Amino acid sequence: MPHQNTGAIKTVKKGDFLMQEGQKGDCAYIIETGRVEIMIRKNGAPEIIGTRGAGALLGEMAMIDDQPRTASVRALEDCTVLVISREDFIRRAENADPILRMVTKVILARYRDMLSRTESIAAPDSKKTDYSKQENDRDLHAIAVNTIKTFNELKSGLENGELLLHFQPIVDLDGYSIAGFEALARWQHPEKGMISPGVFIPVAEESGLIVDISRWALEESCKAAEIFKNITGAETAPFISVNFSVQDFLEAGFFSHVTRIIEKHKTPPENIHLEITESLLMEKPHIAKEALQQCQDYGIEISIDDFGTGYSSLSYLHAFPISTLKIDQSFIRSMLAQESSFQLVKSIIALAKNLDMRVIAEGIEHAEEAAALKNLDCEYCQGYWFAKPQPLEDAAALLQSWTPPEIQTGQKAGER
Template identity: 40%
Template sequence: MDSPNLFNPHPSRDNLNFFQADSGRCYSVIPHCYAQAAYLTAAFSVENSFALAVGNPGVSLPDALREPSRPRAAKPPRPAPEHRADPETAERRHREIRLLCDSRDGLTGLYNRSSFIDQLDAAVDRRRHRRNHQFGVLLLDLDRFKIINDSLGHQVGDRLLATVGRRLQECIPPWNVVARLGGDEFAILFDPMQHPTQIGRFAEVIQRHLQQPILLGDHEIFTTASIGIALGDASYEGGKDILRDADTALYRAKIKGKGSHVVFNPAMHRQVWERLHLESDLRRAIQRQELRLHYQPIVSPTTRQILGCEALVRWQHPRLGLVSPTQFIPIAEETGLIRPIGEWVLREACTAVRKWQLMLPQGQPPFVSVNLSSHQLTQPEFTETVAAILQETGCPPSALKLELTESTIAEYAEMVIPKMKELGRRGIQLCIDDFGTGYSSLSRLYDFPIHTLKIDRSFVEGIGGSGEKLKIARAIVNLAHTLGMEAIAEGVETPEQLGVLQAWDCQLCQGYLFSQPVGEIEIEQLLLRGTIHLSPAQTLREWKRFADEIDHLAHRAGMERNGKNENGCGRGIHIA
């Protein structure tokens, strides 16, 4: 009997499924590797071949792979060929088995990086010799895997990777090649393809398949993946080239957002090159003291008194000038630099509060709001880090307000809520930022240790009209009042918006109407002044006109609901 091809890239799915079910035992090579090793007719018996394949002479062949017992009388054993004792043949067979095992990923049984690149090289070569041959590469990276791995443990992380590997095999045609390149990065070679759009449809199928919940012991895990796609063409010289372009597309998919897929185009090379330079510079920004904190006042809408500030990080790049946070914060989160940057921001903000406390007359010092990333909150030692910074700087815990988004609470509830409660017990105030744009569970909102709801600027902008955003902004203010929380409206830019927020009894406001974010010296001058003075152009007539319009709209809406005005919107507006 001829031995099968040891390097067949498309093993039987039946063999794969059969050996996965074998008594739950886990081996360090792909399951069908046992079956292929068992066919070898060399100086080794079937069991010795298996022991050699798994690299452990003490491991016995699973019962399912043992040769079926035969009646000796019916068919006597075949005499061993003379060449079995040939040491050269034995060594060659030994190398073949080792090479087979070395081509596989030990955790998932999929192809590893080196063997996958060999498959890519072959596909590139086919494309070079056959003009109409089409193929594509899909590179996949699990979103949030590091957080899952760090919080639930590496054993759960490994089981998740193995499950993802199986799911990828289940949702693509069996002749395509699936590999784990390392960490949480997987790759698929679609070869051949009928049309370039076909791989995009496969990416959508894979996304839907991976979004199904994964149950690992007591943990139900939901995951998505960012996917980069590169299509094969005659310009590629080898597999590494197309894999590089798929990686570039993956980079863009991560920027686009979780669960996205992007197809490579040549213009991405320059964008990625610039981003890599920016990342390299960002790593040295803290040591070079290039980061700055700007502060935007948070004021009372009735008295214009400055009650606090929001700390906003800025990067003064030596060559590019002031770099927007929207450019470098995503890079910091992706690379893990958000941890040292976030700690620096927290320490600087607390130091500023202590300085204000000594600088201003006796009384309650203004608070400072600091934005938190999910990467910070999910770190096990985060609460201890905050406590240490407060003690080091002398900042009162009541003067620190930490802002986190709805999405962070909902997505990482199991890890974040205990930390939120611990921070609350330490006297630190917590604020939900951009409230109304995420997916908070209102039924659980009362259970969260939240002190403040911050109304997203998109709803504040809607106050200038009479549409749905106006109603949402009013509803958020009412919700905060009902739950005994503060409401802060951000993005206030017109006296009309301020007038309506006053009428709704919104406790705090911030926006360009009062001040843009300013540096350390400017904020100290504003704090010493104590209140914000609006410009003469913001006249009393404009305020009254818009307040009357809102009162009319609220009266009409109330009449439509129950035949009488129950809102009282527009009454009691304080004109200063």
Template identity: 35%
Template sequence: MSGTAPRWGWTGWAAAVAAVAGTYLTPLPDAVRSAVFGLVGLGVVALATVTVARRRPRPPLSWSLIPVSLGLFLLGAALRPWADGRPGVQAFAPDPFSICGYVLLAVALARLASSAGGLRREVVYDVLIASLAAAAAAVQFLVLPVLELPGRTVAGSVLAGVYPLLDVVVVVLGLDLLLIAPGVLAHRWLGAALAFLLVGDLGYAVLGRWGWFVAPTAFDAPFVVACCLLGVAVLHLPPRGRTAPPSRTFDAWSPARLVVLCVSLTGAAYLASTRGGQDRAGQVAAFAVLCTTIGLVVARAVSAVNGQASAKAVLEHRATHDGLTDLLDRDEFERRVEVAAPGVRRFLLFVDLDGFKRVNDTHGHVVGDALLREVADRLRRLAPDGAVIGRLAGDEFVVVVEGGQDTATDLAQELLGGLRAPLRLRVGEVVVSASIGVAEVARSVATALREADVAMYRAKSHGRNQFVVWDDSLRREIGDEVEFELDLRSAVAEQTLQVHYQAIVSLATGEPRGVEALLRWTHPLHGPVPPTRFVPVLEETGLVVDVGRWVLGTALDDLARWRREGVVGTDFLVSVNVSPRQLLDPFFARTVAERLAASGVEGGALLLEITESSMLEKDDQTLHLLAGLRALGVGLAVDDFGTGYSALGYLRSFPVTRVKIDRSFVAGLDQHAADLAVVRAVVAVGEALDLAVTAEGVETEEQRAALRELGVAHGQGWLWHRAQSATDVARYLAAGTAGRQTRLKS
């Protein structure tokens, strides 16, 4: 057999099994039928054994037990003709093998359900409830009537009810397996086999109730079908290494489970009511069965409710705790600190490991994760009772303790010593230290985190493995630059930066041909901050990458909205500045493509502006990235051309489509002949290389006229308007030529 079962589909397999059963039911001598049963059974056992050995399914023992149980069934069936009519114990020789087969099958099903996450306490209750009801029904309808027949022994009568009872147990277990993992084909065929086992045993039990001590061989047909279906189930085991379909979430009150409970309760109640006119012992037994069944149902309900409460608690814990260290995550940490009792002094300790990156790079992330878990355990042991401990990200931990500054500094000193001790990991002893920043939680958790973060970095700059307390002297020492950076970080996190726009105008017609997106920031205390002040800080801190992605998406969304409102046409461009750091991202072109797709704007409507300094690193990665952007239809412009490292070689090597003349050359057009010559040269280069030319910083009508005479196609500047919000620019664009002559300069 190959690694996978033949792809016949369920109809093909059902037809094959039906053909075997049909052959068995044709008018044949009993000896031939028995031979067919034996050959089919032996073939299925051999096939199942080989398949399980080759595929090694998980859990391994469970599927291995199925051919063993099937072999025991066959052995019992083979002994049945010999035992029929034998005196004494010999008449029951097949039953130990058959019963052992059922027990092994039940064990296999239980292990399969457990591995799939389905063998819960509620399932055990279901099995007990169904088994109790089935046992009572078997006694009432099968055992007791058979005992009244002449020549029937007590043992034979009891066995007549045992087999259907065992079938109920395995069917309930199989039902649980189907409910928790319905996507596994092997489970479906296994469930069908169990159903036919139940049908076959019920058939024998009914014959026994009618007084037939020896059943016709045709009544073995359900067992032949069950045998074949067990073989089909094994053939549908997933090959070794293939992941089984995901299991469903356990539902203690699924419709199928409710049916089992309702049928069991109804059966117990019916049996209790029908014993009213019979002997006293029977009445007591029936009432006991009913009470026990009700008790089991109540116990199951309590178990299910407790299980749901436990599952909810687990989910809530996972939602508020770090998955690696089991410490509070950032959101839950801040929430718990915020809701603490007022009037109590608290200090926050910001703990950052020294040398963690070295451990990660040397030993890998598995060892790094083990180190973080060990550090978290040490923090729990060292922190006092009532402390709030969390993990922010990476190797950053936070602890909040109640008390004065002395309490916080004593704990910081203790943490330094405790974390410095060697860590015993699987690669041996690993040594790391920590730098700790301490700040009082006076105003808000966010402020304390920011101050403790700064203090921690100051501790690192002093040589690491020490702590620094945030105070007024540290604030003065750090100065306005750090405060400025912290405020800027807050502005980025709180999304209080704004995107404004300045029109790019045709110098010939005065019509806007596009807009440039410009980043603006209004400080809550100091008012508008010049871009020359905050953009370099964004570059230094790396925040410019996320901010640039946000500006790109905002600009494209605004352009799409203006199009929908009829303010601009499809030939209108939006220009966005790109940081050199963004060009280092190999996935930047994919980011641009995603933003274009999200906004519904085509690539030809986007112009990305890069600086001359970005062109210095003429490596293959940058060239490949720019080529990818051009493949999207995106235009590329060299910003502030003429102020940096301008060279024809750069313009020829990079797939740029436009150059923008720096405002410094435009301002001196009517004063310096050199500036005039530079602009004339740039225009000539643009014509030679088929590049569009735009002039920045156009402020007077004289400058516009001079630029137009020199052959510059487009300009932007205060002559038309200052950078405006998206709403104001939309109003400007919609005003028409006459309205735009007002030259908004607000």
């Protein structure tokens, strides 16, 4: 049987077998439409032991155990099914995502069925229907199916050029020049339009696809860096911050992949910054420290994104080769209204300076915020008040015609 990837949609005609007893259990299936019958061989003859319909999960036991199938499944009507590959299930099991939870529920249900000596492999009927459990199962199934579909479409989207980078300027508060850009992934779906990173990034991280997306983003950022350098000149070329996840650092040869891409495009290492989250330092400190040190020695600077929202300690900041702290926008938005937020921002800036680190404040939406941060000696800011994330062509045009904002009047960047 040919290898099948998670998210693939398989069609089974009425009367055809979806799986047969004795076959290798290399995948499981979720029935989207149609019904099937399940049969085993008893005394040399096939015996039907149950039927299943839309929403049912099939073949998971053999997939998990990596053993031959113990039953055959035949379509009672034309069916469509979603594929879950064994390789993908094993990878997902580490993150306990909805697919794993769904499979676990089915395994437990079948175990209970075996104990109660029922003849059906479905959950036994009950005189009292538990509607809340049915609703939870339906919700869980919907989440699992949507996750698989999103993964499949995202994988195709990456291959077909649907992903693109938007660039948001990072402004030096000393002279209000553009010091750099943060590269942010966007997905322009051909049918659904622009899909939020809050939807597709978690799916990419759970499935491991984030590694391919990060490498793509670094490749595109190196191309953008060359365009920006041609506009400003090599001496004042802006840096580009590229986001990397925990999964990226766990990938074998992470540092060599990063340097290969940078050297392929002849990008000066100082023009690329790696942006990570606090969770990397906490979850995989030894792996992170070695990889980050290699990057720093190579000339790449490291930034911690959303600083203050996680749980990193001062010892980690001192021990890791971090060059920049990015203050989370939630603190910036409330700093002028809440004294506690203002003091926290002030403390983070002071902490960074004591550790010889730079600070970037995120989420600037008002001139008053930029002015307050400048007074606190914050070096850099980014946010909608300066400019929104925008496609490469627009970011290049912005860089070429950049007009420093006038904080005193509240005039936005580029407005005259």
